[in-house]
Structures are given as structure tokens and as C-alpha cells.
Amino acid sequence: MNRRFVLPAFLIAFAFCLGADLLACGDKFLVAGRGTRYQRPKNARAASVLIYANPSTGLQAALKRVPLDTVLKHEGHRATTVETSDQLAAILASGRFDVVLAASGDAPAVEALLARSADAPVLVAFCVKAPGQEQPASDKSAACLKTPPKEGSLLEAIDKAVERRDQNARRAQTRT
Numbered sequence: 491m492n493r494r495f496v497l498p499a500f501l502i503a504f505a506f507c508l509g510a511d512l513l514a515c516g517d518k519f520l521v522a523g524r525g526t527r528y529q530r531p532k533n534a535r536a537a538s539v540l541i542y543a544n545p546s547t548g549l550q551a552a553l554k555r556v557p558l559d560t561v562l563k564h565e566g567h568r569a570t571t572v573e574t575s576d577q578l579a580a581i582l583a584s585g586r587f588d589v590v591l592a593a594s595g596d597a598p599a600v601e602a603l604l605a606r607s608a609d610a611p612v613l614v615a616f617c618v619k620a621p622g623q624e625q626p627a628s629d630k631s632a633a634c635l636k637t638p639p640k641e642g643s644l645l646e647a648i649d650k651a652v653e654r655r656d657q658n659a660r661r662a663q664t665r666t
Contacts, residue, residue, distance in 0.1 A: 535652060536565075536566035536567055536568070537567045537568075537588040537589050537648055537651075537652045538567070538568045538570075538585075538586065538587045538588050538589075539562055539567050539568065539569045539570070539587065539588065539589045539590075539591060539648065540569075540570050540571075540572065540578075540581065540582070540585075540587040540589070540590045540591070540611065541553070541558070541569060541570065541571040541572070541590075541591045541592075542572055542573075542578050542590060542591065542592040542593075542596060542600060543571055543572070543573055544573060544574070544575075544592075544593060544596050545573060547593035547595045547596055547618055548593070548618045549592070549593040549596075549616055549618045549637070550573070552616070552618055552637035552638050553637070553638070555638040556638045556639060556641070556644075558644075559571075561641050561644065561645070562648075565645055567648065570585070570587075575599065578600070578603065579603055582603055582604070582607070582611075586609070587611040588611050588612070588651070588652050588655050589611055589612055589613075589614055589648055589651045589652060589655070590604065590611050590612070590613050590614070591614050591616065592613060592614075592615060592616070593615065593616050593618040594615040594616060594617050594618060594634045595618065597613060597615045597634075600613055601613060609659065609662070610658075611651075611655060612651040612652075612654050612655045612658075613651075614634075614635065614647050614648065614651050615634040615635070616634055616635050616636075616637050616639065617634040617635065617636055617637060618637050635647055
């Protein structure tokens with residue numbers, strides 16, 4: 491008869507000991523049914539991203555493996571995609587963007603377009619080898635993201651580019 495009460499009493503005492511930790515003051519991350527979520531740094535802001543996916547560079551095919559629009563939208567960024575240099579020039583002239591994503595082969599042409607405006611977005615280059623083409627040595631040494639990009643490294647590169655653009659904008663304002 492004594493054994494019948496010892497085990498339930500032990501389980502009830504054990505449950506009360508654990509329950510005290512769950513009801514403690516502060517953040518309730520240990521409450522059952524509640525999980526933690528990835529949170530961006532407080533200084534990160536939503537960016538307007540322009541993706542220059544020139545079909546001849548192979549960037550478009552490399553980015554199809556990653557749901558880039560979904561990843562950017564989930565983090566609050568707005569993405570626009572163009573495929574030709576004429577579309578790129580027109581949209582850069584008409585819109586305000588924070589970051590331009592392009593293949594490393596297109597980087598010199600895109601930088602030439604960006605140099606025209608005083609409020610220029612920052613270029614983030616992808617190391618892409620076009621089909622049947624050897625990657626030049628200059629692209630291997632340049633700082634660029636590997637394709638297909640991992641979500642974390644892509645978002646980190648975009649956040650750094652936004653910081654750089656904001657710093658450039660502050661410098662331009664202090665000069666005038």
C-alpha cells in the first residue's frame with residue numbers, strides 16, 4: 491500500500507520543482523509551445539534590392555536554385571529583377587535602390603552605370619562562371635559571393651552593403 495503512494499508523490503514533487511523554473515521572471519523562452527526565432531540586428535533595415543540577372547553570365551541559372559525573392563521578402567527587403575543592360579540603366583535612372591546584385595563579369599559595366607549618380611547603390615557581386623567559360627583570375631581574387639549563395643551569407647552581404655550605402659549618403663550630406 492505504501493508503494494502505491496510513493497511513486498505518484500515523487501512525480502508530483504518533481505513536476506512542482508520543474509514548474510517553478512518555467513514561471514520565473516524574465517523572458518519565457520522555456521514555456522511549452524513557445525519557440526525562439528531568428529531576429530535581425532536592430533540596426534538592420536529593409537533594403538530595396540535590384541537584381542541584374544544577365545542570361546549570358548549564368549547568374550540567372552545559378553539563382554534559380556535558391557528562392558531569392560522569397561528569402562529577401564521574408565527579411566523585409568524589396569527585390570526587382572532585370573535582365574538587360576538597357577532595363578538596368580532605365581530602372582537605375584528612375585528608381586532609388588540600396589543594393590545591386592550582379593555577376594562578377596558584369597561588375598565593371600554596372601559600376602560604370604552607378605558612378606553616374608551621386609546617390610548610388612552599392613554593388614554586391616556574385617562569382618559566377620558562365621557555361622563554357624573559364625573564370626578570369628581577377629574574379630577569383632575579388633571579393634564576391636559564391637553561387638548558389640547561402641541565405642545567411644547573402645543576407646549578411648546585403649546588410650553590410652546597406653550600411654556602406656548609408657555611410658556614403660551621410661558623407662555626401664556633410665560635404666554639401
